[in-house]
Amino acid sequence: MLASRDGQVVGWAAVAPRSELPIARSRTIPVLDDLPVWSVWCIRVRPGHRGQGxxxxxxxxxxxxAYEQGAPAVEGYPVDNQGQRVDLTMAFVGTRALFEAHGFVVAAPTSSVSNGFPRVLVRHHPDGGGAG
Incomplete structure (x- = not known):
């Protein structure tokens, strides 16, 4: 997924079925159930375009x-930084606040850590509900 402004790519997000990703075999991020969820696992915004939505x-x-492609739910694995600054090189997983602003809810803790912050598993359902 690409974001562009004035013909220039300013950001991108990675989204795919979880089963196709290395994260599906992660020892630190749990698999909640056998639902064939899709994952948003990386979001990048170019310098000069950050803080603009x-x-x-x-x-x-x-x-x-993901929903257009038939996903029954979408997951993310952001850092739970509790409002603290996250190093930009490690912010690619997103923040809990970002995902929660879009209707995702924390579905499970993980044992994964990024930039010293714990990561959580968040989930979104097409009906607007979170963890299922």
């Missing part, structure tokens, strides 16, 4: 795309 648009677009 690009990551929000990317997450919204990636989630919509």
């Amino acid at each position: 690009v990551s929000h648009a990317l997450l919204e677009g990636a989630t919509a795309y």
